[in-house]
Amino acid sequence: MEQPSLVVRLRVSKKKLKIGRMADSNSEEIAVIGNTDLTAAELENNKNNTMAEAGTTLLRRMDISVAEAEKRTGKNAVNMQETYTVYLIETRPIDAVTEGQNPAPDSLWRRYSEFELLRNYLLVTYPFIVVPPLPEKRAEFVWHKLSADNMDPDFVERRRTGLENFLLRVASHSVLSNDKMFYHFLTEENGWKEVVFETGFQAKADSRLKALNATFRVKNPDKRFTELKHYSDELQSVTSQLLRVRARVADRLYGVYKVHGNYGRVFSEWSAIEKDMGDGLQSAGHHMDAYAASVDDILEEEEHYADQLKEYLFYAEALRAVCRKHELMQYELETAAQDLTSKKQQREELVTGTVRTFSLKGMTSKLFGQETPEQREVKLQVLEEQITQGEELIKDQNTECNEYVKNAWLDIERFKEQKDRDLKEALISYAVMQISVCKKGIQVWTNAKECFSKM
């Protein structure tokens, strides 16, 4: 597995270098104008480091965290006041820490929309990679306690964690972590957006219509990709079903626990008129209150588990994107091949003088007489050129397609292993959570039993 991954990285580096150079040509100005933390020299140095150590992921050289979230107000695109949240990204080179220094981390603020921009860029630039998803834009699968409000502090906190998770996943990805835009995202607050737009990635994005078209018209779909697409659909549907059910169960569990709190209140009031039973009732009541209160922590932890499931719900979409890109490439290849075949046929017709296929040309030549040999010669030459070009194109496309398939499958295998590992851990942590819930329950009710027996 080692050899192929090295090859991939080199290949990617080449591609990246192209983009990197584009960015480089502008980076001087940006570094001087926008970035007050790093001098141009330091930036250059960092870039060199990035290139040289393309073999290791960014995460091994840098601590990354999304440390805080803050509310801001400002004018938006249509000059209206809006409130939004920004997240503080902190980075610190690891070797600085290990050398005994403890420098303050570099930091900058980003909003969710910038994360989205980064991800879209990565999606277009690395279509063969299963790009890690962002945390949800709006709170879904909520149960009644959480508000669906994006400004709700719990939601913001969970989003902060999700964004950090996203950055860490990208930074630990063998291919993605070497991306320059990603590095700039982490290190240059101002002007980053412009740099990303200047890469022209948006032009490279395939239109949805094209992609949809391809889905229905591919003649020889790759069986593996078809299976993968089915799997991604299934993954999406089962995880969303599970998340829905889980949310409803959480809601009900909350109800059960909270109603027990009423016992506390009533026992306490009742104990006032009882002589022998009073103490037992009162202390049992305290335990009922504790029981009712314990559900908040329980559900908070479960939310974390739900987030783990959600990540893979969104990963399903990324998986499907890889499949769709392949379909598109396949379709374009098939179209080009078809085109070539028809041109070759035309040439043959011209050469042999036979009209095998119905064409307007054929009809008009029949009606108005055949072309002159000179005209035919010209046409033949044009066709020959087109055929040569077409053959070149197909050869390139084929290579590209094969490259794509190879790279994609590498990442898909990596993703599968990651998914199996992560989700198994998630299930185990769910079991651990349930065990903790049971232990708490045993404790509370044993205590309550003690109190009741003393009544």
Add this chain to the structure above:
Amino acid sequence: MSGIVVNPAVSCTPAQEITADLSGQMLELDEDDDLEVFSKDTTLTDGSLFNASMPTSPASMINQFEEDADDKDIFVTVDNPESHVTAIETFITYRVLTKTTRSEFDSCEYEVRRRYQDFFWLKGKLEEAHPTIIVHPLPEKFVMKGMVERFNEDFIETRRRALHKFLNRIADHPILSCSDDFKIFLSAQAWELTSHKKQGPGFLSRMGDTVRAVAATVRGVRNRPEEFTAMQEYVDTFSQKITSLDKVTQRILKEQKEYLEELKECGPAYTLWSGSEEELAEPLKGVASCIERCCRETEGQVDQLSDSLVPGLHEYVLCTETLKAVLKRRDNIQAEFEAKNDTLANKKTDRDADSKDLGFVLGSFLGKNPEEAKRQRQQRLDLEIEELKEEIDKLENKMECANNALKVDWARWQKNMRGDIKAAFLSTAERNVDYYEKCLAVWESFLLSQRSDLSAESSREQPLDPQETTKDASPQAT
């Protein structure tokens, strides 16, 4: 320590005065194997080893209660509900089985069938005979809430249990268990019971009772003894609290049932997912099976709540009605007594009043001898006063008996209540502990099965979070 005379009008026959000493002897005799079980000695078969004459401190009563359990001489069960269909109606009868060694019963075993109406009649008779004794409540006559049918299985079973408890409380009661009506209820054939029911005070006399009761209610009581006021306050608060608890418990049951319904969807969701996975299929199926087992345990919880705690609390909600009625009846008895006293005072005033009154004047008009008339009037009044005095004596007796009966029964009721409530909550707490213990075992065994597969990974107790996982696991990076 001396016994209080139990008025024959309000207690069981034969009237007995049993001192503490003798009751101690009775206990010893009962433990003697040589003693003939079917003793004709009425002192032994009075049916109560513990009655109104016993000291009423809680400690001594607890002792008595424990000894009672061993010396129980009457056992009643209610079971075997059956449906009867006639042209007019459909109703349920229950089998009432009695096993007893008491001499006032001709046989030692009885099996009869009774319907709710019969129980209702019995309760009425007992309350009539013992107005200030707290009779355990019957299950409700009608069930208003929800779509509960009268013939629904759960409803019948709940009712059966409540009727069983009702009869047992009577059987355990030193005074009530001696009631003739109770004996007939347990032993009579259907037609015998019907004809016995028809006896008793006629319609008009019952009307009279009702009118008197209403009048007493309107009149009210003047000098209620402090302890009964305290009882009234207690009952008011208790009633509020027990009603709250009843509501809370029913709400918990409802939430628990809804939780169970949702949880039942969880297992299948995991199983569905496992169908799409390879590596993950096994742990997913494991989680699904754990959840399904927890569902079964939750069902057990729901059952315990609805079979045990909910009815247990609800019967005490019904009790508060009984308590209020008992206190009211006691008040009425006192009010009647006070009213008669007032009448006596008025008559005395009349008698000692000046002879210058209208009657005298009228009499003289009609030609009657004024002295003669006055003397006749005095005689009449004296007679009336004597009659009144007798009645007042009776009422005073009645009142004192009622008050004492209530005092004793109050302590008995409180003890029973504590026992019942404690038992109900204890069993709930035990069930909940059991529930969590079973669920714990289920999840722990799942964890074990997973952890043994993870022998290659580190054996951390804490769950990994995705950040840690991402940091560590990047195979291509190495």
